Amino acid sequence: MTLITDIRLRRVLDSRGNATVEADVLTESGGFGRGKAPSGASTGEYEAIELPANEAIAKAREEALPRLIGEVHAGNQRDVDAALHAADGTDDFSGIGANSAVAISMAAAKAGADVLGAPLYQHLGGTFRGNEYPTPLGNIIGGGEHAADATNIQEFLAAPVGAPSVEEAVFANAAVHQEVHDILADRDLPAGKGDEGAWAPSVSDDEAFEIMDEAVETVADDFGFAISFGLDVAGAELYDDDEDGYVYDDGVKSTEEQIEYIAEKVEEYDLVYVEDPLDENDYEAFADLTAQVGDQTLVCGDDLFVTNVERLQAGINADAGNSILIKPNQIGTLTDAVDAIELATASGYESVVSHRSGETEDTTIAHLAVATDAPFIKTGAVGGERTAKLNELIRIEDNAV
Ligand SMILES: C=C(OP(=O)(O)O)C(=O)O
Numbered sequence: 001m002t003l004i005t006d007i008r009l010r011r012v013l014d015s016r017g018n019a020t021v022e023a024d025v026l027t028e029s030g031g032f033g034r035g036k037a038p039s040g041a042s043t044g045e046y047e048a049i050e051l052p053a054n055e056a057i058a059k060a061r062e063e064a065l066p067r068l069i070g071e072v073h074a075g076n077q078r079d080v081d082a083a084l085h086a087a088d089g090t091d092d093f094s095g096i097g098a099n100s101a102v103a104i105s106m107a108a109a110k111a112g113a114d115v116l117g118a119p120l121y122q123h124l125g126g127t128f129r130g131n132e133y134p135t136p137l138g139n140i141i142g143g144g145e146h147a148a149d150a151t152n153i154q155e156f157l158a159a160p161v162g163a164p165s166v167e168e169a170v171f172a173n174a175a176v177h178q179e180v181h182d183i184l185a186d187r188d189l190p191a192g193k194g195d196e197g198a199w200a201p202s203v204s205d206d207e208a209f210e211i212m213d214e215a216v217e218t219v220a221d222d223f224g225f226a227i228s229f230g231l232d233v234a235g236a237e238l239y240d241d242d243e244d245g246y247v248y249d250d251g252v253k254s255t256e257e258q259i260e261y262i263a264e265k266v267e268e269y270d271l272v273y274v275e276d277p278l279d280e281n282d283y284e285a286f287a288d289l290t291a292q293v294g295d296q297t298l299v300c301g302d303d304l305f306v307t308n309v310e311r312l313q314a315g316i317n318a319d320a321g322n323s324i325l326i327k328p329n330q331i332g333t334l335t336d337a338v339d340a341i342e343l344a345t346a347s348g349y350e351s352v353v354s355h356r357s358g359e360t361e362d363t364t365i366a367h368l369a370v371a372t373d374a375p376f377i378k379t380g381a382v383g384g385e386r387t388a389k390l391n392e393l394i395r396i397e398d399n400a401v
């Protein structure tokens, strides 16, 4: 029933206006699934390789489609993803492009769910999954590689940890976003938005900490539940080999100073989440910071782990971090992403399923987070390509998908 009978690939726009890959998968019994690849800006050195969309499409048509059409069942995700790996023939998807791979992988999952008549999260997670909902981490203020002339730290993220439902959590993050707008206006600090819809004011990181603290407190009082905040430092973007340290507008911090700085901020603001506080090659520094604050906060590896089980295993062995960011396009297939989540869970690491800065209206990650009982999802706070996932989470919780 779920035998793949056709795959159509095309170039479509992502949220930055760049070309990305869209895949349609059709099956023998009329099943249909469509997936679109997202794209990063602060990409990790060890991520799977994205090719220019046209090239990725041409390569996938040549190498992958003959191995999938009439050969593989869309309902068997591991077979689909194994065929993508075999067609690619490399260990980083540079053969067919991780963008083609992830678009086809997600489209096949949706086609499989369509034939079964089940929501995607149930197809991916099984019937006993889907009663836990992730807490959404909402990007509220940001800079780094996502906006010019803004904060050095890439993301200040609202974390509505006390929300009684996904719906309340999503609305709380949007309210924090609005509250920050009002605080910025009061301070005569006009701000545009970065790639993910976060405010990108020209303020110091210290001022951004103060503004976030004030905003989450105000909204927590209004909503009547706890809202904390966290960071994506994107440390690999700040780290400069030549300087042997982390380059901020107000000077360079050595690795020891960076660890101390982050640990102080965790204490001062009760941060619940710190992603990529250190460079993507520095497991040891991650381990030092985790030893200091790992019982108070999530120390999450994004560029450090790149959703890769081998890099995650190295981190587990070194006690580096206590959580992993999961980005399917960083590794190329849903199977690889789920394998990383399963290793994380088995090792006591929390999983945070994540969007990319360049996104589409695809909602697969909302389903993946529910399917795997991931405790957190990071998918922005506002903006159509972000609300696509957030609204899908509200629908999943409401049994309306
Ligand atoms: C979402 C992120 O940004 P990008 O997609 O640019 O890597 C991130 O760094 O977590």
Ligand SMILES: [Mg+2]
Pocket: 232, 234, 275, 276, 302, 303, 325
């Ligand atoms: Mg990150």
